[in-house]
Amino acid sequence: MNMTQLPIIKDVYGFLGPDLMACVTGLLLILMFVPLNSAFLVWVERKVAGHIQLRPGPMEVGPHGILQSLIDAVKLMCKEMITPDLADKYLFWIAPCTVVIPAIVCFVVIPFSPIMQVRELNVGILLIFAFSSISGLSILMGGWASNNKYSLIGAVRAVAQSIAYEIPLLLSTMSVIIMSNSLKMSEIVAAQSPVWNFVWQPVAAIIFIICTTAETNRAPFDLVEAESELVSGFHTEYTGMRDALFFMAEYTAMFIGSSMAVVLFFGGWYGPFFSGIFWFVLKAYLLVFVTVWIRWTFPRLRFDQLMNFAWKVLIPISLLNLLVTAIVIKVL
Amino acid sequence: MLTIKTIDDININERLYQLNLGPQHPSTHGVLHFLLTLDGEVVVKAEMLIGYTHRGHEKMAENRIYEQFYPNTARMDYLSGMIFNTGYCETVEKLCGIEVPKRAQYVRVITSELNRVASHLLGIMDFVMGIGAYTPFLYGWDDREQILDLLETISGSRLTYNYSRFGGVRVDVDQAFCDGARRFVDRLRGRFKLYKDLITDNIIFIKRTIGVGVISKDVALDYGVTGPTLRGSGVKYDVRKNEPYSSYQDFKFEIPTKEEGDCMARYLVRMAEMEQSLNIIEQALDNLPEGPVRADVPRFITPPAGDCYHSFESARGAVGYYIVSDGTRIPYRIKVRAPSFSNLFVMNKILPGHFVADLVAIFGSIDVTVPEIDR
Numbered sequence: 200m201n202m203t204q205l206p207i208i209k210d211v212y213g214f215l216g217p218d219l220m221a222c223v224t225g226l227l228l229i230l231m232f233v234p235l236n237s238a239f240l241v242w243v244e245r246k247v248a249g250h251i252q253l254r255p256g257p258m259e260v261g262p263h264g265i266l267q268s269l270i271d272a273v274k275l276m277c278k279e280m281i282t283p284d285l286a287d288k289y290l291f292w293i294a295p296c297t298v299v300i301p302a303i304v305c306f307v308v309i310p311f312s313p314i315m316q317v318r319e320l321n322v323g324i325l326l327i328f329a330f331s332s333i334s335g336l337s338i339l340m341g342g343w344a345s346n347n348k349y350s351l352i353g354a355v356r357a358v359a360q361s362i363a364y365e366i367p368l369l370l371s372t373m374s375v376i377i378m379s380n381s382l383k384m385s386e387i388v389a390a391q392s393p394v395w396n397f398v399w400q401p402v403a404a405i406i407f408i409i410c411t412t413a414e415t416n417r418a419p420f421d422l423v424e425a426e427s428e429l430v431s432g433f434h435t436e437y438t439g440m441r442d443a444l445f446f447m448a449e450y451t452a453m454f455i456g457s458s459m460a461v462v463l464f465f466g467g468w469y470g471p472f473f474s475g476i477f478w479f480v481l482k483a484y485l486l487v488f489v490t491v492w493i494r495w496t497f498p499r500l501r502f503d504q505l506m507n508f509a510w511k512v513l514i515p516i517s518l519l520n521l522l523v524t525a526i527v528i529k530v531l
Numbered sequence: 532m533l534t535i536k537t538i539d540d541i542n543i544n545e546r547l548y549q550l551n552l553g554p555q556h557p558s559t560h561g562v563l564h565f566l567l568t569l570d571g572e573v574v575v576k577a578e579m580l581i582g583y584t585h586r587g588h589e590k591m592a593e594n595r596i597y598e599q600f601y602p603n604t605a606r607m608d609y610l611s612g613m614i615f616n617t618g619y620c621e622t623v624e625k626l627c628g629i630e631v632p633k634r635a636q637y638v639r640v641i642t643s644e645l646n647r648v649a650s651h652l653l654g655i656m657d658f659v660m661g662i663g664a665y666t667p668f669l670y671g672w673d674d675r676e677q678i679l680d681l682l683e684t685i686s687g688s689r690l691t692y693n694y695s696r697f698g699g700v701r702v703d704v705d706q707a708f709c710d711g712a713r714r715f716v717d718r719l720r721g722r723f724k725l726y727k728d729l730i731t732d733n734i735i736f737i738k739r740t741i742g743v744g745v746i747s748k749d750v751a752l753d754y755g756v757t758g759p760t761l762r763g764s765g766v767k768y769d770v771r772k773n774e775p776y777s778s779y780q781d782f783k784f785e786i787p788t789k790e791e792g793d794c795m796a797r798y799l800v801r802m803a804e805m806e807q808s809l810n811i812i813e814q815a816l817d818n819l820p821e822g823p824v825r826a827d828v829p830r831f832i833t834p835p836a837g838d839c840y841h842s843f844e845s846a847r848g849a850v851g852y853y854i855v856s857d858g859t860r861i862p863y864r865i866k867v868r869a870p871s872f873s874n875l876f877v878m879n880k881i882l883p884g885h886f887v888a889d890l891v892a893i894f895g896s897i898d899v900t901v902p903e904i905d906r
Binding site for chain 2 (some may be wrong): 248251252254348349352418419421422425426427428430468495496497498499500501502503504
């Protein structure tokens with residue numbers, strides 16, 4: 200039976216019109232996808248970490264522990280949400296909400312396949328950068344409101360880090376935008392149909408991946424929550440589902456960062472034999488796997504080294520790369 | 532490392548704040564409390580507050596007979612329990628003038644060196660974990676696990692051993708143990724390449740350790756630092772070589788030293804020391820003499836009145852036991868010189884000017900066990 204023949208769907212469809220209907224459906228799908236995706240990624244992280252460290256990882260709940268994250272989520276929902284006495288109650292409450300909402304909004308413009316995109320915007324790339332920067336603010340709020348010195352140090356580190364690494368991130372993206380001559384996600388992908396951008400822009404691609412790793416506070420740039428120094432960094436005082444929301448935001452941001460890299464450098468949905476969405480998701484998860492792999496292999500940088508790396512190495516190289524790209528495009 | 536003003540130059544209310552790192556903190560393993568005065572993230576002043584795991588072992592010794600103090604010794608430094616255990620027995624033997632059979636001495640050397648390797652593996656991997664790499668930690672523990680399994684077969688316990696006895700050891704080692712020890716020596720020798728690739732040559736690890744937490748030779752000597760920490764500062768002192776005990780003079784081994792005195796130097800000294808320990812184990816296994824493993828000593832010993840000091844090398848440095856006997860079956864006083872104590876407090880001197888992240892690295896590279904300090 201065709202779903203659109205159901206009376207209720209027909210009514211809603213007639214009321215909203217095709218455009219808005221697609222939008223609402225897309226948003227609902229995103230809201231379902233985000234928690235499931237982060238649950239899956241948590242499982243992937245634990246499983247990959249386990250195998251890297253010569254142990255099986257979660258094995259108990261479901262086949263090879265695949266339901267472990269869902270059970271963990273249930274546990275976290277049952278836990279008490281403690282607010283420290285001297286914390287700023289409202290900021291403490293708002294921070295986990297504001298960290299997860301921008302992460303969800305970013306999904307709106309990601310083109311999983313030529314047709315699977317909730318909303319095509321002229322400035323899709325810009326929207327993602329704008330919203331993902333908000334997470335820095337949320338981390339600062341959470342860290343400040345906790346009234347804990349470890350949280351505060353973590354939060355301050357987060358802000359400095361996200362400012363430093365957003366510049367090379369944007370610069371490396373700029374060189375791709377110059378090439379494809381558009382800020383539309385789908386057009387950037389379409390411009391890569393014979394050859395991926397990675398072939399033309401390997402330096403930008405590597406800088407982009409390094410910077411998204413730093414932006415999402417993943418090792419070796421995980422100074423924001425450096426366990427051996429800052430206990431848990433900015434979310435030391437968070438418990439239960441609030442803590443889980445920070446985690447969800449982190450893993451969602453990781454997936455968005457990988458999706459962005461796929462869109463910008465790895466040919467988006469293009470690939471042989473299978474449908475576009477298969478290739479897109481496969482590439483994104485492969486990049487996620489690489490970041491997980493890096494996390495469980497490398498030690499952590501120190502804060503001054505992190506800053507030096509951004510300002511003295513990444514920014515000059517990405518500027519030079521942008522310049523060369525612009526000149527080459529102009530000459531050709 | 533930054534050069535910063537002293538605490539008096541800065542208006543305290545304006546710039547500095549205090550941070551309690553510990554006693555419950557992921558990287559102050561055991562329970563150590565750093566009271567840090569920070570300027571941003573730079574340490575201006577560091578105070579170490581100890582005593583959270585004080586159990587009064589030395590006082591306990593005054594209320595029980597010599598034999599009953601065996602188990603306590605391994606619980607002071609739980610990571611080199613075998614060495615502490617053996618050292619205590621050697622001190623009492625020195626006090627009573629008991630001659631230990633050669634085979635027992637060799638067995639003591641083998642078990643002590645295995646214990647030292649286990650402790651160094653844990654110390655190094657914990658240091659690396661403090662820097663932020665989790666995976667090497669589990670690789671090291673995988674190797675350490677082999678030693679624990681091996682020592683469990685002869686002593687019955689995995690961490691707090693109770694194996695040495697006055698005049699020898701509790702039970703003889705069998706062929707299975709010797710084969711297992713040989714297998715372990717081969718295995719660990721093969722793993723050094725892995726550790727070199729994974730840790731020593733890692734660019735982030737190099738950046739985090741070279742030039743960090745430099746302990747100069749003079750400072751090390753002033754503070755009474757011993758063990759790998761001292762040898763990392765370029766002083767060639769090892770009790771096993773300088774004042775041999777328990778047949779250590781029979782074996783050929785080097786004392787690895789490094790001049791730099793930074794975290795990397797201490798790490799490399801520990802790595803080299805593990806290789807030397809493996810050499811000692813191999814030599815001892817090759818030349819293991821036949822004979823009894825325990826001298827003919829009375830069931831309960833009664834040392835003559837007098838006192839005795841004996842020093843030996845644990846994984847962390849020179850340990851000293853000072854026993855005063857009043858001629859009864861109960862010791863009058865037992866004093867332990869814990870190397871971790873001196874090693875830890877050198878951090879007072881070297882920490883100012885380092886980042887909090889460096890504190891974790893330095894603390895890990897000095898490799899302190901807190902229960903040993905507190906006793």
